[in-house]
Amino acid sequence: MTIRLRNILGAVAVMTGATGASANDLVTTLTNNYGTPGGLIDMPTAEMAPDAQLSTTIAYFDGFSKTTLSFQVAPWLTGSFRYSGTKDLTPQFDIFYDRSFDLRFRLFKETEYSPAIAVGLQDFLGTGVLGAEYIVATKSVGSRLRVTAGLGWGRFGSNNSIGGFGTRTPFNFAGVGTGGDVSISNWFKGDIGLFGGFSYNVSDKLTFALEYSSDSYDTERRAGIFEQSTAVNASLNYEFAPDANLRAYVLHGEEIGVSLAIAINPRGMPVPGGLEPAPLPVAVRDPDAARDLGWADQPAARAQVAKSLEETLALDQIDLIRLRLEGRAAYVGIQNETYDRTSQALGRTVRAMTRALPASVEDFHVTLYAKGIPASTVSFSRTDIERLEHKASDEALAAATFRDSLRFGNLPEPVLGKFPRYGWSIFPFTRVSLFDPDEPLRFDVALRLQGQAELGRGWVARAATSVKLFGNLDQSNRFSNSRIPRVRSDAARFAQSDAPRVDWLTLSKYHRLAPDYYGRITLGYLEQMYAGVSTEVLWRPVDSRIAIGAELNYVRPRDFDGDFGLRDSNTVSGTIPDFNGHASVYYDFGGGYHAQVDAGRYLAGDWGVTIGFDREFANGWKVGAFATKTDVSAQDFGEGSFDKGIRITAPISWLFGKPTQQAPTAVIRPLTRDGGARVNVTGRLYETVRNSHERDTVASWGKFWR
Template sequence: MRRSPLIRRLMATTLPVALVLGSAGTTAVADPLYARNMSTYGLAGGIDTPTAETLPDGTLGATVSWSDYGRRSSVVFQALPKLTAVLRYSRVEGINDYRNDGYISDRSADLRWQVLDEQGWRPAVAVGLQDFLGTGVYSGEYIVATRTVTPSVRVSAGLGWGALAGKPRTIDSNDEGGTPNLDQWFRGGARPFASVSWQVNDRLNLVAEYSNNDYIAKYSNGAVFQQGEEPDSNLNLAAFYRFGGNYEVGLYTIGGNTFGAQFSIALNQREATYPSGLEKAPAPVRPRPAPQADPEGWSGSWAQDPTAQPAIQTALGDAMRKEGQTLESMALTANRAEVRLRNGRYISQAEAIGRTARLMTRALPPSVETFVITSTADGVPTSSVTVRRSDVERLENTEAGQIAAASALSDAPAGAPGLVRSEGVYPRFRWSIKPYVDLGIFSAEDGVTHEVGAEARASYEIAPGLILTGALRQRAFGNIDQRGPGIPGRRGEHYTPGEYEANPALETTPQGVPRVRSDTRMYTGNNDLVIPELTLGWYAKPAPAVYTRVTAGLLERAYGGVSTEVLWKPANSAFALGAEINRVKKRDFDQLFDFRDYEVTMGHVSAYYEFAQGFTAQLDVGKYLAGDKGATVTLTREFANGWRIGAYATKTDLSAEEFGEGSFDKGVTLSIPLGWVTGQPSRERVSADLRSLSRDGGAQLNVRDRLYDHVRDSHSVKLYEGWGRFWR
C-alpha cells in the first residue's frame, strides 16, 4: 500500500520517537500529567512553546494574553483525557490589511493528542497541530515530550515545524481561510524547542523556555511583516500564580525585550460550586405494613371503590408538585400503577423517576406491587420504567446500579388502558420576564459585540402535545447595531440599512447566492419591541418508537412558516433516524408580522448515535436555507451533570468563493445547566453558539424544541448515564 507523504513523515518522526520512549517505561501507573500553567496560546504549555501535559478531562478554560506582539483570547476544551482543542481569536500587531490599522484580527484553532502518558522513566509524548484552520499566522506542528524530573521540576523538549521552527508558512493573500493546510503539515524543516518549569509551591510556578518563534508573517504577494520587535534571544521567562483554585495570572518576557501578561480561568464541570446540590432531600421510602395490619389494603378490595383512584391521584399529584413534577395522568389497578410524569425541575430524568418512585410507596395501597413510571415531553410519552415495589423498598439504601438492574426500560405507547388525566393539568399557562444578553465573539471585523435587554416569554399548553409559544423582546443598550452586509470588493464597508432595504437586488450576492444569513445584522439594533418567536406546535407519537412534530408561525427572528419533523428513536437504542421538511419565508427586518419576498423549501434527513463517555454524533444531509445541498456533522459531549460541549461543520455544494471567508460553516456549542452554578435544581440552561462568521452557505433554520434532545432525556443511554441520581 502506497502511503501519503504526510503518513510517511509521521512514521519517520512521531511513531519512532513514541516507540523508543515507550520502551523505556515500566508497567507502573502514574497520575495524569496535568498542566501547571497555560501558555500564551491558551493550552497547557510553557510560555510560547507546547508541552505534553493535559488538563483534567472535561475542563473548559479561557486565556487572555497581552504583549507587544498582540492579544490572544483562547478557549480550551479537554475533549477527551488525551485530546485538547483550542479556539483562538487574536489581534496580531505589525500586519496591515484593508483597514490599514497596523494589526489584523485573526482566528485560529489547535488540536493536541497525548500519544503516551508518563509512566516510570518514560515521558509523556504529544503531537499537535497549531493554527491548522486559520490564515496561518501561527501555523505549526510539533512533537513534544514532557518528563517529571523531581516533584517540583518538569522538563519538556520537542521538535517544531512552521512558526515553532522560526520558519513561518507563506500565507495565500487570496485564501478565504477555514481549510486545513494539509500539504504543509510537518514540512519546511524542524527545529528543537524546550522548557523547564519549577513548581515553587502550590501557587507559584516559574518557567524558562527556548523558543524559535521570530514573529514574522510572510504573504504570497511578497509582503513581509514583523509582529512587534524582533526577539533579542531565544530565551523566554515567566512566572505564573494560581489563586482561587481555578484562576491564574502570569507575567512573561519574550526574548528579553518584550514583556507580557496573561489571565486564565479553568472550569472543570465535575467541580461545581455546590457539588451535592442544594435541593431538599427526597421523602424516604415508606415500607408497607404487615398484611395483618392492613388486610383490606393488601387484599385489593379498595380498587372496587370508585372514589379510591381520584383520592389517591390527587394526593400523589400534590406530593409530586412539591417536588417540581407534574402527574399528567394515572392508571391504577389493585396490583399495578402507571403514572405519567412531566419533569419540571431536575436536569437528570433519573432523579425525577427516583423521587416519584419514593412518593408512590407513600401514596399507594400495599397491594400495588408493580410501578410503571412513564416520562413525557411536550405532552408525549417517551419511555416507561417498570420496577417492583418490593425492589424499591429493599434497595433504597444500596447503590443505584442495583435498582437499575431490577428495573426495565421500554417504549411507552401513546395511550394506555385506564389512564385518567389529572385535574387542572390542561390547559396550562406559563410566563416569565427576564433579561437577555446576546454576545458576538471571535469576529475578525467587530471583535466582541453585545446587546442587552428584557425578554417576556409565555407558553399556553392547550392539550397534551398542543402548545402555543411566544416571546417579546425590548432592547435596552448594546453595540450590535443594524447594518447591511458588506459591499463586494470594498472590505470593511457595508451597505446602510436604507440602501439595503431600498434595493431588493442586493439580497442576492454577486455569486448568485441568496442572502439568508449574511444580512443577519439587519435583524439587530432595533430599539422598538420585536417578536423573535410566535408558534403553534403539535407533538404526537403515532407508533411506540416514532415521534412527530409540526410547528407553524414565526419560527425564528428571520423566518416564518411551517416546520415538520419525524423521529424514529427506540427507548433502548443508541441509534436514531429523523427527517425534517420546512417551508419558510423570510421575515421583514422589524421582526413583526410582515415578510419579504424570499421563500424556500428545505430540510434534511438525520442519523444520530450515542457513544460511550457522553458522546453523541449527528449527521444531517439535505438542502439548506440558500438552496445549497450538503451535510452537517456534529459531535457533542454531555456530562452526567448536564454540561454539553459540541462542535459542528457543514460543507455544501457551494464553492469556497461562493461561500466567502471561512470556506465552509463551522462552530462550537456550549450549554451549561443553571443548577450547576446555583446549586438549586433546574432544567434551565445557559447556551451559546460560538460562530465567527454569518455566511449563507450551510445555513440551518433555528427551530426550538426539535424532537431528538427532548426525547433522549428518558431513553437508555442518557437515562442510565444519570442513574446515579436515582436515590437523590
C-alpha cells in the same frame, strides 16, 4: 538537509527520557501563550489538562493579543479555539484579527522511564498565520520539575532548524484567500526546529518556566513589529485562586507580557450534592396490609388515593397528568418540568407512590411524558423500591424495566383539569456579535417576555417578545457582500430597530406515530428571521444508541423590524428557496460522547452535510463542535470557506445547585455567512424525547435516590 520522520519520535524521547524519574500523570491547569495546556511560554508540551477542563486564556504583550478557549475533550485530546489580534501586521488593517483552531493528541503516557509524547496541529483551520505542527515529549523529574523537548514545523520550525522534510508553502497574506480551510499538504513539512524547556514548581502557587523557542516570529519581523535578541523565554506563574493563574513573561529578550487563565471543570459541582430539599423517605408497607384490596372497589377511596398521590408529587414539583389504579398495579403519567435529570424526577415519583398508594399495589409503572406525548414507561416492583432505598443506585437500575410506552400499552388515563397549562417568564438577555474587524465584540442587552401554553394531547403554543434596553449592535456598518442568497449575513439589519419585536410565535403538534416513531409539526413565526411551517419525524427506540430523523420546512423571510410582516424571498444575491430540510442520524457512543450527522438542503438552497460532535455530562453540561460543507465553493461562501463553530451548554442548576431545566447554549462561529445555514426551530424531536429514554436516564442514574 533532510531528516527521516521515523527517527523523530526516538530522538524526542531520548532528549527527555534519560532522567529515569518516577512517572506522574502530567496533568496541569497551566496554559501557555497560545492557551493550550502546558507549563512553558510559547512552546507546547505533552502535558494535558484535567479531563473535561474548559479554560479561557488571555495573553498580551505590546501590540499582540490572544484569547483562547481550550477544552480537554478526552484525557488524550485537547481542542482549542483562538481569536488573536496583531497591530500593524499588514497594511490592510490597523489590527489584524484572526481566528484559528488547534488539536493536540497524546500518543503515549509517561512511564517511569519514558516521557509522555504528544503530537499537535496549531491553526490547522484558519488563515495559517499561526500555523505549526509539532511532536513533543515531556518527562517529570520528581514532583516539582518537568522537562520538555520537541520538534516543530511551520512557525515552530523557523528557528534552530535541524533539517527539513518535504516542501512547505510559506505563509503569506496573498495566499490566505478566504481562510478557514485545511491545508493538509503542508502538515509536518518544511524546516524542522528544535525546542525545549522546563517548568519548576517553586511552591504550591508559584511556577517558574524557561524555554528555548523554535519560533523566530518571521511574519512579525518582516512587518517590523517584533525584534528578537535571544531565543530564550522565561515566565513566572502565580495561582491566585483554584484554577486561576496570572503569569508574567519575557519573550526573546525584547518583550514583556502578561497572561490570565481561568478554568472550570464541568465534571465538578460548585454546590456538591445540590441545594434542593431532601426527598421524602420510602414508606415500607406492613406485610399484612398488602392483602387488603377493599379500597379498589370504592370510588371515594380511589379518588382519595389519586388526590393523595397528586399532592405528594406536587411537594417535589412533579406534575401528575395521567393515572390509572388497579388493585395490584398503578399506572402513573408524569411530566417533569422541574428536574434537569429525569432520573431524579423518576426516583422522587416512586418514593411518592410508596407513600400515597395503598399497600396492595405492588407494580409501579411510570410513563414519562414530553410535550404531552408518552415517551417511555419505566416499571418497578414496589418490594424492590422498599428494599433498595439505602443501597447503591445501580441496584435500583437493575430492578427497573424501560419500555416504549406504545409497545407497553396500558397507558394511564388523563387527570381532569390538567390542561391547558400555562407558564410565562420575563428576564434580561444579551444578543452578541463577535469577530467584527471594526469592533470584535458588540452586544445588545434586551428584555424578553415569553410564555407557553400546553393545550393537551401534544398541542403546544409558544410566544416571545423582546425590546432592546441598550447596546451597540445597531452601530455595525458591515453589511453582506454574499454571492449566494442572503439568508443569515443580513443579521445586522435586524438590529437596526429599537422597537419591540416578536421573537417567535408558534403552534406545535407533537404525536406518536407508532412504537419507536414520533412526529412534530410547527407553524408560525419560527425565529427572528423566518416564519413558516416545520415538519419532522423521528425513529428512536427507547433503548437504542441510534436515532434517525427527517425534517422538511417551508419558510419565508421576516421583515427586518421584527413585526408580523414578511419580506419577498428575492435578495440582492439570489432567491431564498421556499423549502429546505434534512435527514439526520444521531449516535450515542457511550461515556457522554454523542455525534449527529445532517444531510440535505440548507436555507440558501445549497446541498451538503453537517457533522457535529458533543461531549455531554451527567449534570447537563455539553461542549461540542460542528462543521458544515456544502456545494457552495469557498470563494462563494466568502471569508471562512465553510460554516463551523463550537457550542457550549451550561445548565443553571450546575451553577446554583437548585433543580431547573434552564440551560442556555452559546454557539461561537468564526463568522456568520450564508452557506450551510439552517432554520432555528425550537423543540425538535430528538432533544424533546431523548431525556425520557433509557440511555439518557441511565447516564444520570446516580441522582435516582436524590
